[in-house]
Amino acid sequence: MNYKKSPFASLRIRSFRFQWSADSMMTWGSEMETLILGWYILVATDSPFLVGLLGALAFSGTLVAPIIGVIADRISRKIMLNVLRTCAGFLAFSLLILVVTDLIKPSYVFIIAGLTGLMRSSDNVLRQSLIADTVPSHLLMNASGLARTTQDLARIIGALLGATLLSRLGLGWAYVGVTGFYAFSVLLGLGITSIRSNKPIHAVNPLGELKQGVSYMMDSRVIQPIMFLAFLVNATAFPLSHGLMPIVARDVYGRDENGLAQMVATFAVGALIGSALMASVIKSSRPERLMMLGMILWYLLLIVFSQMGLYGFGLVLLALIGASISFCMISMSVVLMTFTKFEMRGRVMGIRMLAVYGLPMGLVIGGWLIEHFGVSVMITGYAIIGLISVALSIVRWPELITGFHLKYKQR
Template sequence: MSEFARPSALAPFRIRNYRFQWPADLLTSWAFEMETLILGWYVLVETGSVLLLTLFASLNFIGTLIAPMFGVVGDRIGHRDLLALMRATYAVLATTLMTLAFTGTLKPGYVFIIVALMGLVRPSDLGVRGALVATIMPHDQLIGAISISRTTMDTARIAGALSGAGLFAALGMGPAYVAIVSLYVVSTLLTLCVIAPSKPHPVDEVASQAIRRSPMRDLKEGIAYVWTTPRMRAAIWIAFLANLTAYPLSNGLLPYIARDIYGTNQTGLGYLSASFAVGSLAGSIALSVVGGVRVARLMIGATALWYALLLVFAQLQSMPAAMACLMVVGFAQSLAMISIAVILMRTASAHFRGRVMGVRMLAIYSLPIGLLAAGSLISEIGFVATASLYAATGLLLMLFITLHWRADLWHIHAPANAR
């Protein structure tokens, strides 16, 4: 067989642990998407304010500031146990919202409080699940495993968005939240079925002393580890930039775009969100079956295409055209984000993976900043000008990052481009 023969897209499922983690991640992602769509529409309708909508979306990511500490905890107690605890927390908070909805006491203020609490934990979910995948999968199957793992978020934006919008429109918030709570509970149970070391086992006195060290020292070492590795630092900067200038346009602002730009309802919002996800799913599947990819070059090309397509999206006034454009946008962002994850996980030592992914999640903190700034700018200069400014700025800064680290990202023999 050729060295670069195409791997099987289903190869990761030969690993028992992956057969439990993948559906657990899938159900969690579905619940995330349903909640985001339902609560975003609720806040927009109840308050009528795009600024409060961006505040709501920003609260989902306030935990990015403490995401590196989740990485430290995961490296200490085990990523499986931490992930299960996080998902049990989602279930408890969703149950609270469900109860308020059924009793008729739900108000926007309560939504903001509960979303803020969930936002402390939720941003770290992607990083912890990525570290767990890297722990349970053989090195030669890592690209395929991460790509297939990414499909959990992609399918969630399709099924979760459409089912969430449908349930909310047909039955109301209470019944929709029954489904969300059920998804969180089942995902917690499936996560507990993963058999992985609950915590690192010291193999010598040095490792034993490391476990007893201060968590803050571990955190500083993790940040220093990323900062002193050029390809990892470049990947983190691109992730930071994408969250600041790209994701606000295809994520948190979608309820506003659906209602105020295209004049549609929550079902139309579901279609827009699902269109992005269809493209993202296609990108994840494509990368899972293609071998011999120069990952860093793929990251650069996909990110540039992502921004170019957002410039086009900003000008569109037709709902069908916007849906078609969002599909291609989703495809490009999927390739870019998977490439970043692969670069980080391939580079990180096993005992640093949690902290590396924690630093990666810290980059998401730029998303609430970008959302809040976009909310203010839209009120002043309008959506088209704001979206165009974001996409053009992102593209220019991404090209600057590429030029600055071209030896580590573009050179064909650079470690980040190893096949």
């Protein structure tokens, strides 16, 4: 079927409409949860290290994501997605009960956050695979840009709503909102279309197929650098925006939870603008080049931000950082989906999630660095390491700039 190119072309596909809506609800809930629990742990423990550890637990599922990818290549990805989201909803409801009964403790929060993290990484594997399954290749850039807006809108709505409920009504009502969003994501997910593999389930050898996926990725001239760069940005660039923002809000700018929400929302507005531009305006035939440009700009902006003590200028820089992240990560997703075969898609996306393990490492180490050396040293040091690594990657894989040859496409 032909779809007229427009900023919302992918939304004319029924399955993608339902997935976009379901992903939005899920991400709104998870962003609310991240802000609420991050602020709770900071206030309850006064430890940047524990805030970083909490953020790291959100990605505990990266170790099981490859196995989820193997299974997703053989059974309904739609069913798997909805089961995982149902489990996340029950965990949020459990924490709500602890709040209502006044039994909540930081230790319980860490346990539930770790279990929720097991779901979150696998959720990302499945949603990316479903997009590649149901959207034509010529609309992947548009679909990826629109899919990214679910995260950007969630950071705006989730942050502002979470902070408002937390400051005015308390932790209990804030978690009513989180649980409700998770429930709506499951209901909307029922409308997603899933393509099932022709290979019988009884013929699956999970470890054997995982090894096959690793071998496929290692042989790919395209996927090798993408995996390296994905790990790099997760370890050295994402920690600021995905876990350590409460520390910056309180210790650098002297703000409360509402100031934190304003910072997160400003960052998300920039990311949303970047995603919208990627979906509707930017038509790059070489997304790998755009990915590298966005990555370099991202690191340079982090260095400037680390030296900026004025709140107003800091907000502007956060918006620009958000836009650069969208340029980089959407382009990275398009490259990966374009050059991956259908029957390998779940495994590749699952193994790709291992790169996200750089984020919990970066969060824990970053929290320790902040406690001993301060926020500015931590952000600047991470950004310099990132820029040096980007330069080395271009030397190792010059195709990141010259462009990958079409012979590698879905081979």
